[in-house]
Amino acid sequence: MQINEIEALTRRIRGKIVEMSNKSQAAHLGSALSCVDILVALYWNIMAIDPLKPCEPQRDRFILSKGHAAMALFATLALRGFFPESLLDTFGSVGSCLEEHPSPGCAPGVEAAAGSLGHGIGIGIGMALAGRIQQIPYRVFITISDGECDEGSTWEAAMFASAHHLDNMCVIVDFNKWQATGRSCEIMALEPLAEKWRSFGWSAYEVNGHDMNELTSCLRNIPDHKGKPVAIIAHTIKGKGVSFMEDDNNWHYRIPTEKEVLLAKRELELL
Amino acid sequence: MLARVDQRIILLSGDIGNKLFDPFKEQFPGRFFNCGVAEANMTSMAAGMAICGLRPVTYTIASFVTVRCLEQIRIDICYHNLPVIIVGVGAGLSYAELGATHHSCEDIAMMRVLPNMTVVCPGDAVEVRLALRAAFKRGGPVYIRLGKKNEPIIHKDEPDFQIGKGIIIREGHTKVCLLSTGNVLPVVLETANILATQGIDAQVVSMHTVKPLDEGLLKNVFSQFEIVATIEEHSLIGGLGGSVAEWLSDQRSRKADLLRFGAKDEFIHGAGKQKTARQSVGIDAEIIAREIFKRKQGNSHKNAKGK
Numbered sequence: 001m002q003i004n005e006i007e008a009l010t011r012r013i014r015g016k017i018v019e020m021s022n023k024s025q026a027a028h029l030g031s032a033l034s035c036v037d038i039l040v041a042l043y044w045n046i047m048a049i050d051p052l053k054p055c056e057p058q059r060d061r062f063i064l065s066k067g068h069a070a071m072a073l074f075a076t077l078a079l080r081g082f083f084p085e086s087l088l089d090t091f092g093s094v095g096s097c098l099e100e101h102p103s104p105g106c107a108p109g110v111e112a113a114a115g116s117l118g119h120g121i122g123i124g125i126g127m128a129l130a131g132r133i134q135q136i137p138y139r140v141f142i143t144i145s146d147g148e149c150d151e152g153s154t155w156e157a158a159m160f161a162s163a164h165h166l167d168n169m170c171v172i173v174d175f176n177k178w179q180a181t182g183r184s185c186e187i188m189a190l191e192p193l194a195e196k197w198r199s200f201g202w203s204a205y206e207v208n209g210h211d212m213n214e215l216t217s218c219l220r221n222i223p224d225h226k227g228k229p230v231a232i233i234a235h236t237i238k239g240k241g242v243s244f245m246e247d248d249n250n251w252h253y254r255i256p257t258e259k260e261v262l263l264a265k266r267e268l269e270l271l
Numbered sequence: 272m273l274a275r276v277d278q279r280i281i282l283l284s285g286d287i288g289n290k291l292f293d294p295f296k297e298q299f300p301g302r303f304f305n306c307g308v309a310e311a312n313m314t315s316m317a318a319g320m321a322i323c324g325l326r327p328v329t330y331t332i333a334s335f336v337t338v339r340c341l342e343q344i345r346i347d348i349c350y351h352n353l354p355v356i357i358v359g360v361g362a363g364l365s366y367a368e369l370g371a372t373h374h375s376c377e378d379i380a381m382m383r384v385l386p387n388m389t390v391v392c393p394g395d396a397v398e399v400r401l402a403l404r405a406a407f408k409r410g411g412p413v414y415i416r417l418g419k420k421n422e423p424i425i426h427k428d429e430p431d432f433q434i435g436k437g438i439i440i441r442e443g444h445t446k447v448c449l450l451s452t453g454n455v456l457p458v459v460l461e462t463a464n465i466l467a468t469q470g471i472d473a474q475v476v477s478m479h480t481v482k483p484l485d486e487g488l489l490k491n492v493f494s495q496f497e498i499v500a501t502i503e504e505h506s507l508i509g510g511l512g513g514s515v516a517e518w519l520s521d522q523r524s525r526k527a528d529l530l531r532f533g534a535k536d537e538f539i540h541g542a543g544k545q546k547t548a549r550q551s552v553g554i555d556a557e558i559i560a561r562e563i564f565k566r567k568q569g570n571s572h573k574n575a576k577g578k
Contacts, residue, residue, distance in 0.1 A: 104351040112322065113350055116342060122312045123347055126319020126327075133281070133301060133325065153343070156312035164304075 001044055006212050009079065010040050014241040015270040016075040016088060022261045024092025026100050030239040030251035032072040034176040034209070035064075035143055038234055039076040041215040042141055042172075046222075051081035054108040060138050061127050063112050065120020066145035066174060067101040074098055074107065082109035118151025120144060121171055125161050128169040139222050140169040147179030150188045155200065158231075162201025167224040171202075171231045174209065176238035178249045197231035209234025242267055273407060274299050277326060280407070283317055285310050285331030287360075310340040317355045318347035326354055326407060332366070333359030333375035333416060337382055344412070345385055352387045354410040356403070358417060362392065362454045363504025363534070365419040367548035371538040374548075375416075379452075380509025382414040383482045389434060392416040392453030392503075392511075394477040395425040401432035402479065409434055418454030425456055425477075437485045443474030446497035447563060448527070452478045452511040455504045458549070461556035462502070462563075469564055481511050484518055493525045497570060500530040500563055504554055507533045530566060532559050 001009075013036050021029045043049070047060040064073045071091065078085045087107065090096035097106045101115035112123050124142040131138050148154055161169060175193065177184055185191050197204040203224045207214040215234065224230045238252075239245030242264040256264065265271045274280040274295065282295055282303045296303045306313035310331060317327040329336055336359045337344065348355045359378060366373040382390050391406065391413060393399040399417060406413040413434075430438050437450070441463055451459035456477055463473040474496070478485065492499050501512035512531030519529055534552045541551075549555055 112319075113346065116346055118311075119315050119343065119347055122315020122343070123319035123322070125312070126316035126321070127323050128319075129304070129316065130320045130323030130325050133320075134323070153311040153315065156307075156309035157315070160306065160309065160312055160316070163307075 003212065006040060006044065009044070010036050011241065011268040011270060013040065013072070013075045013079060015265050015268045016079075017071045018242065018256055018261055018264045020071045020075065020088060020091045022256045022258065023089070025255050026071065026092050027253045027255065028068040028071070028100075029254070029256065030178070030245060030249065031066065031145065031176070032069040033240050033242065033245065034236040034238045035066070035069050035072050035174040036076070036240070037210045037212060037215060038143055038172050038174060039072055041212055041219055043076055043080045045216045046219045047141065048138070051109065054082060057136055058138055061111050061124070061140045063114065063120040063124050063140070063142045064102065065114050065142050066117065066148055067114025070098070070100060070102050073102060073110070077107060077109040080109075083107050117145065117148040118153040121154060121157035121161070124169055125157055125166060128161075128166045129164070131168060137168070141172065142169070143172045143174055145179070146173060146175045146177065146184040146190060146193075149173065149190055149193070150179070158197065158200040158202065161229040165227045166229045167227045168222070169229050170219065170222045171229070173231065173233050174236050175233050176236045177247075178238045178252065180252055194231070194233045197233070201228060202231045203228045204231040204233065206233045206235065209236035210240055272298070273404065274302065277407065279324065279326040281320055281325050281327040283313050283327055283329045285313055285329070285335060287331045310335050311343050314340040314343035315347045318343070318351060318353055321348075321353035321355050322351065328356045328358055330358045330360070332361045332373060333378050334361070334373060337375070337378040337414065341381055344382070348412045349385045349387045352411055355412055356406045357412070357414045359414065360417045360419065362416045362418050364539070364545050364548040365454065367539070367543060367545045371540070374539060376504070376506045376534040377509070378414075378416060379481055379503070379505045379511070380513065383509060383514065385412075387412055388482065389413045389480070390416070390482040391434060391480050393479050394451060394453060394456035395422060397424060397426040397429060398432065398477065398479055401429065402434070405432060405434045416453055422454060423457050425460065435480045435483045435485055437488045438477045438479065439474065440477050441473070441475040443472045445472045446567065447471050447473040448492045448496040448499045449473050449475045450478045450492070450499060450501045450511065450515065451475060452481055452501075452503045455502055455554060458554060458556050458559075459502050462559045465556055465560035466563065469560070471564070471567065478511055481514055484514055486518065489515065489518060493519065493522070493527045496527045498530060498563060498566055499527040500532060500559070502532045502554070502559060504549065505533050506536060507531055508536055528566065528570070530563060532562070
């Protein structure tokens with residue numbers, strides 16, 4: 001796909017997310033907007049997937065471990081063709097399969113439930129090992145949040161993956177510098193984050209998490225040529241794409257009004 | 272070995288079982304993982320493997336394989352309803368001498384409350400083997416709670432073992448039925464022997480499955496017997512006794528009284544091995560038999576007065 005087409009796509013997804021948040025009164029808008037480019041890079045440029053065969057054993061797997069960004073995952077899957085866009089309109093409404101955090105098997109393309117942080121990498125390791133045991137050469141991509149690096153289980157998983165040279169897996173840290181109630185690097189000593197992953201035995205890279213070329217060329221390194229699992233620290237902006245939401249942590253919980261939805265969509269060139 | 276028949280079986284250990292798994296590792300290289308002292312990650316990994324069609328078993332000390340990684344069990348295994356078998360060794364006070372960090376008197380309660388979870392506490396090594404086979408057949412999350420090594424074998428022959436169906440170990444024709452779960456079974460049989468010397472011919476049931484409860488069996492014993500006692504090496508809160516009491520409170524009528532024997536709602540302090548620790552909380556054949564006898568006498572007295 002041409003770069004301008006990809007850009008238009010990320011704007012459409014962001015517009016969808018803003019609409020979904022308003023319609024269902026769902027929080028975590030800023031966290032969903034920060035990871036859109038990562039998801040687009042994976043689903044359009046990197047992963048071997050067929051939306052019409054979501055259970056194909058050979059497929060690459062993706063786990064959104066930061067489950068609170070479910071709106072971004074659902075919008076991405078819909079636009080990639082895993083399910084009709086009309087399903088997004090039901091998000092968060094009574095009886096819908098699309099809850100505010102992904103539930104098990106809630107929609108085609110959702111590989112694992114998430115919500116409580118620090119679970120996705122461990123599940124991903126299980127999948128990566130299963131691929132090795134069953135001799136199916138798929139890859140496993142997991143997106144976590146920077147706040148998720150607070151969880152001890154993240155580092156249990158990090159040590160196990162490198163001990164077993166799981167070069168078929170990749171963790172992308174959506175490093176948007178905020179967690180629910182404060183600056184991620186002030187609450188816990190996250191930095192030097194890439195260095196931490198390296199010292200845990202991973203190949204680690206830092207990229208601009210909103211630059212499609214950088215993201216894509218970095219993600220092409222999986223499986224890793226050094227036989228290590230790969231961590232990509234994607235520097236992102238919380239609320240990316242809507243000027244009045246960018247880097248404003250109020251949008252972790254705030255719901256946009258109708259008027260703000262219009263403003264956002266205008267900025268995203270959707271109106 | 273089950274793993275020879277079923278290629279999907281994978282063994283995950285939390286850095287325990289020194290040499291225990293050597294034969295497995297030799298026969299099935301690539302299907303055993305020492306996951307280190309990282310139970311949360313081990314549990315999440317098992318879930319990921321099960322999502323991909325494998326049949327993982329996680330194994331370490333009972334308190335660590337359950338309570339330490341409770342949320343991983345709840346979300347990664349139970350919420351996804353995955354066929355992962357969780358095996359805990361050192362039920363109750365098996366490792367009494369190691370201190371309360373290694374006691375496991377809350378695990379049944381914590382596993383039982385999780386949706387989709389099955390809880391099996393085999394009464395001896397024969398039941399362990401059968402439980403494992405049954406758990407693989409059942410699918411879904413199963414917790415198997417083991418005692419420790421070298422406990423007496425109760426079953427001379429393989430009994431008909433079905434998850435959710437108690438096994439009558441000793442038929443009783445008088446008034447008392449003893450429901451045992453897990454590693455306490457030898458104590459329960461000793462209790463029955465003591466009661467026999469007092470003219471009480473007690474029935475003994477191995478209620479190896481705490482969830483789902485064998486409601487058919489419970490209906491029978493609570494209508495046939497005068498006293499039904501639950502005995503377990505677990506807290507009185509939330510274990511077999513707690514389950515039976517909950518079930519009983521939903522029943523319209525019953526004949527039997529329920530007596531519950533198990534660990535009190537407190538940590539056990541002070542050094543000592545399993546036998547001492549059991550005695551200190553009243554999980555002891557003499558004590559249990561005495562209590563049952565007392566209640567039996569009281570009931571007879573009440574009935575005589577009533578007439």
